[in-house]
Structure formats: structure tokens, C-alpha cells
Amino acid sequence: MLQHAFDQAQVWNAQGLDIQVMVNISALHFLDTAWLDDLGDAMTAHPLLRPGQIKIELTESAALHDLALAAEVMQASMAMGVRFALDDFGQGETTLRYLQLLPVHTIKIDRAFVRDMIDDPRDYAIVAGLLHAAALMGLATVAEGVEDLDTLNLLASLGCAYAQGYGIARPMPAHDVEAWVQGWTPPQLLPPVASARPNLPEIQRHRFRRLYAATEGKGSFPRHATDADAESKCHLGTWLKGSGQFFHGHNARYPDFNRRHSQIHDLVSRAKRATDAGNREEARRLVQEAERINNALMADLEQFISPPRA
Incomplete structure (x- = not known):
């Protein structure tokens, strides 16, 4: 998985594309004793990657029962040049304590909160609260499951930095990405009502x-x-x-x-x-x-x- 993803990242670099690559890794693999060796071998074999270009997206993060150990492994991994994202944040057992103890760079807000936020005030409140907390902690945010421009605009108005979903693009083969990037026109989005900052x-x-x-x-x-x-x-x-x-x-x-x-x-x-x-x-x-x-x-x-x- 790592070798294949890193191969593709270098191909996109050679094509002149400025693309960050997220690689899904299960929490069980991440905490395995072989993880750091696997990551080190993959990084060594791909010297043309840009610093911070690779983000490790931890799935099944509820399995991170030993947060102290997870933080140590993250720090060792970050020293090799990767960053971390927590997938499906807000689902399962993921809690704000993860953000308190783990040196993550990005949280991905679960689609279950995003898809109905225009109509459901509770979903809206949860998404807005997560975006506000993430901004105060200096974390990037990705909203999952964005299906239409209206939701994208609402997220942008709340200061959400990134989004993914069918409202932007459907899954595609890696060899189609270059043409899609060259042909894509970003939508004109609403400015944020306020960018959260501490007093x-x-x-x-x-x-x-x-x-x-x-x-x-x-x-x-x-x-x-x-x-x-x-x-x-x-x-x-x-x-x-x-x-x-x-x-x-x-x-x-x-x-x-x-x-x-x-x-x-x-x-x-x-x-x-x-x-x-x-x-x-x-x-x-x-x-x-x-x-x-x-x-x-x-x-x-x-x-x-x-x-x-x-």
C-alpha cells in the first residue's frame, strides 16, 4: 500500500501537479512493530517526495487504546516527513481527547454530520463546533461526503479548509487525475463569516x-x-x-x-x-x-x- 501510493505521488510530482496524498492505514497496522520499518523503507525508496506531501490517514482509530504509544509512533513517523489525519472524526469512539494527546495535523469530519447539515440544526452545530475547535488548535479540516455546491458553500462560510465528495469529483483512476486537475474550475465560494481565533x-x-x-x-x-x-x-x-x-x-x-x-x-x-x-x-x-x-x-x-x- 505505502509503496504503491508513494510511487503514484512521485508520478504526479513529475507531471508538475501539486497534490497531497492521503494513505489509509488501519490503527492495527500503525501500532504494529513493523510499521516504522515499513514507512522508513517506503520513504527511502521515494526521495522525490516533498516534505509533508504524504498524510497517513488513520482508520479504525477507536483501536488506538494506548494513546501515549500512538503519540510516540506518530512523532517517530513525523520525523521521517509524513503528517497524520484522523478519519471519520466524531464517529465511533473518537473523542476530543485524541486531539488533546495526538500530534495530528488534520481531522476529517464524518459524512454522517455533513450530509444533512443544511436541514438539521444539530448536524450543523456539531460541524461548526468541530471546525471552531480545529481552527483554535491549528488543525486542518476535511469535510467528507460533500454532495452539492450548497453544502460546499456552507462549509466554506464556516471556515472549512478542504472537502471531499461527489460534489467535487467522483473516484477516478490515478492516470485520469492530471486531466481532471487541468480541466477543473474551482467554484466561487462564500468567504468565511469569521475565522476562529482565540482571544x-x-x-x-x-x-x-x-x-x-x-x-x-x-x-x-x-x-x-x-x-x-x-x-x-x-x-x-x-x-x-x-x-x-x-x-x-x-x-x-x-x-x-x-x-x-x-x-x-x-x-x-x-x-x-x-x-x-x-x-x-x-x-x-x-x-x-x-x-x-x-x-x-x-x-x-x-x-x-x-x-x-x-
């Missing part, structure tokens, strides 16, 4: 209050403060790398927001080291500088996302 100014105010307390020995720094990837683990970083990137990343100003966010984390990391060394005055100065950059960033982001009306 960043309020969250950051509370975080800096705790940082000042930590420099005075009255609290502790965030547990990821000195991690190399700390900026991807906070609310602001999750939004910047997730739904913020999806909706606004094309803007020329956006890289500067990431740059300033990195500066904030560098200063906080230095402040923690200064505190650990007993230099509280220096630690407080570093936090003050980080707060100055943060306040300017929050003001610029608010103006960028919600420009004043004429």
Missing part, C-alpha cells in the same frame, strides 16, 4: 502577568519556555501557524508577525535562564522587552485582521 490580547495579558510573577519567584515559567519549538506550543503560535496562516498567510505583512512572535519567545527563554541563575533584575528587563514587542504585535494583528471601516 489573543486577553490571553497574552494573563501570560505576561504570570511571567512577571515567575521572575519574582512567585510562580513558574511555562513548561515549554526553553523548548526549541516553544513558539509552536502557545496560543499565538498555534493560531499563526494554523488558521491564521490559512486565511492570511498570503499577505506580505504576515512573515513579520511570525518574526516578532519568535522574538518574544527568545526573550522569555532568556528571562527564564536569567531567573534560574538568580538574576531577577535582568529577567524582568527581558520580560518587559518581550511585553513591549507583544503589545505592538497585538495592536498590529487586530488592525490587520479587523481593519477599521470607512
Whole structure:
């Protein structure tokens, strides 16, 4: 399965197609001791794959009883260059705890909630809630079972990034994909009513209050403060790398927001080291500088996302 899917991905790359490939893998196969060797052999045999091009779509995810082990296997797999999606999310035993503990990149919302969401307010509420939660967590979303343009438009208005179903295309042989892509005209969809984001100014105010307390020995720094990837683990970083990137990343100003966010984390990391060394005055100065950059960033982001009306 892996070898065949990776072969096809390289064929599409050679044709100049920018296509991400999802490979269905059962949870039982994924947790088998041979999985990492199988994946490593397939990746080694296909050096022309693009980073992140392959997504492993876990099916029968209710079989992931040992979530700690599953998370470890995911991390090891991601180090080889793949990402993960949870299939049929919301069905069976899949729960929000999966999103809390597993380093997945994408959730696929089960068709049972999507197909009647125009007429059923409960289905609509479930889909809207999942999309909102996914956006706040920086996850991509795929709505399954999209049969018509009306449903596609409704999903787009809620900020759903991707969709699949007969309303877009029916299953086809791999050799027909190139012609379909070249001939397909994307529909004009409604803009999202709102792209979900956390209350960043309020969250950051509370975080800096705790940082000042930590420099005075009255609290502790965030547990990821000195991690190399700390900026991807906070609310602001999750939004910047997730739904913020999806909706606004094309803007020329956006890289500067990431740059300033990195500066904030560098200063906080230095402040923690200064505190650990007993230099509280220096630690407080570093936090003050980080707060100055943060306040300017929050003001610029608010103006960028919600420009004043004429």
C-alpha cells in the first residue's frame, strides 16, 4: 500500500501537479512493530517526495487504546516527513481527547454530520463546533461526503479548509487525475463569516502577568519556555501557524508577525535562564522587552485582521 501510493505521488510530482496524498492505514497496522520499518523503507525508496506531501490517514482509530504509544509512533513517523489525519472524526469512539494527546495535523469530519447539515440544526452545530475547535488548535479540516455546491458553500462560510465528495469529483483512476486537475474550475465560494481565533490580547495579558510573577519567584515559567519549538506550543503560535496562516498567510505583512512572535519567545527563554541563575533584575528587563514587542504585535494583528471601516 505505502509503496504503491508513494510511487503514484512521485508520478504526479513529475507531471508538475501539486497534490497531497492521503494513505489509509488501519490503527492495527500503525501500532504494529513493523510499521516504522515499513514507512522508513517506503520513504527511502521515494526521495522525490516533498516534505509533508504524504498524510497517513488513520482508520479504525477507536483501536488506538494506548494513546501515549500512538503519540510516540506518530512523532517517530513525523520525523521521517509524513503528517497524520484522523478519519471519520466524531464517529465511533473518537473523542476530543485524541486531539488533546495526538500530534495530528488534520481531522476529517464524518459524512454522517455533513450530509444533512443544511436541514438539521444539530448536524450543523456539531460541524461548526468541530471546525471552531480545529481552527483554535491549528488543525486542518476535511469535510467528507460533500454532495452539492450548497453544502460546499456552507462549509466554506464556516471556515472549512478542504472537502471531499461527489460534489467535487467522483473516484477516478490515478492516470485520469492530471486531466481532471487541468480541466477543473474551482467554484466561487462564500468567504468565511469569521475565522476562529482565540482571544489573543486577553490571553497574552494573563501570560505576561504570570511571567512577571515567575521572575519574582512567585510562580513558574511555562513548561515549554526553553523548548526549541516553544513558539509552536502557545496560543499565538498555534493560531499563526494554523488558521491564521490559512486565511492570511498570503499577505506580505504576515512573515513579520511570525518574526516578532519568535522574538518574544527568545526573550522569555532568556528571562527564564536569567531567573534560574538568580538574576531577577535582568529577567524582568527581558520580560518587559518581550511585553513591549507583544503589545505592538497585538495592536498590529487586530488592525490587520479587523481593519477599521470607512
